[in-house]
Amino acid sequence: MTRAPTAAQRQVIDAADPVTGRLRGTQAQLAALVKRGLAFRHPRPPHDHFLTPAGHRMREAVPEPQVPTPSTGVFTPRVGGEEGAPLAGPARLREVHSAWQGLLELRRMTHPDGAVDRPCGWERTHLVQAAALALEAAGHRPAGGDADGYRVRATAQPEAVAVYAPDPGTLAACGATLERAGWQAGEYTEPRTRVRYLLASPRRV
Template sequence: MKPPTAAQRRIIEAADPQTGRLSGSETQLTGLVRARLAFRHPRPPHACFLTPAGHRVREEGPALAPTPTPTPTVPEQPPPAASGAFAARTGTETAPPGAEGPARAREVRSAWEGLVELRRMTNPDGATDRPCAWERTHLVRAAALALEAAGCRPAGPGRAGYRVAETPQPEAVAVREPTPQGLRECGAALERAGWQVGEHAEPRGGGRYVLASPRRK
């Protein structure tokens, strides 16, 4: 995804701090929607609001705005790594994690707040206590974000923690954690995030796992 232009950043930074509603010309708003930094509400007046990616851009702040075009004597620098798309950690990554500590916590918090706002704007009754359509079509990513936002620890190279994986069942993911307490904490976190969960035994005595699916009511 291309980093937003300076004009797009100004519109994003001016968004309503509570709702993420955007103001701008039709051309500007359409550009943000095409860049997946905003979405249009399905009901009139079809206002535009920040997506989770748009909320992350606003969280980054002006410090990460594109630098001025360099003079011919200075080689152009590549865009900063922070301009890449946020990805919730599923615990199945093979590469070492990127940002950690407070920086990662800010990214996760911003992404979760954006997702809650997406629920409010796209669930027919405006409910924020249950998943929206986007989550039901991105099950692993949505469950991983709910877990990480709740403070659960994802697995990683040389590190124990939760792992989120697809299952053959429609609208369901499997969450595995090496300790019974950790597995219970993962299940409780997903329940608080609006998921239906159940603990199951692996075939042939292979331990236990949580099966989770987005709650509809």
């Protein structure tokens, strides 16, 4: 049974990178988290420490704190329709690329066979954000301001999100992107509104 971490160790867990789970703390704090099964030390240099699935579950058991970095702040994938969302300039593109590469690394580290072609545990517990990151990283434009683009929304179905797009071509392109990112996606029509949408879920095999 995992013992509860101390307050200082809990701060380290709460401050973990929201995508990769990378930790920052003293060697004693990190070693204690490893001993509790909440973190692991990467075997490759620079031997950073990352949250284990148990560590992620503990971190997500309470609202995640906003832990800004000195330059960019907390990264948040654009799900479409946000007010005051960042523009798709060079800085945003770099952030999205870095977040996507971090997510691929998380897949590699957490899948038993090191696979990066299917979603990991973090994505299955953050469905909307994960699907939005895959779309934004592939260059799709999210809806916002005076621009129309994709919108990712939660659904009542377990492990499934709905993706809306302004036209059939964009919707099909979003579906192809999600398929390449390890999701299953199919097009459906809402019975009352007749609006077409994608129903997407993380692929397991």
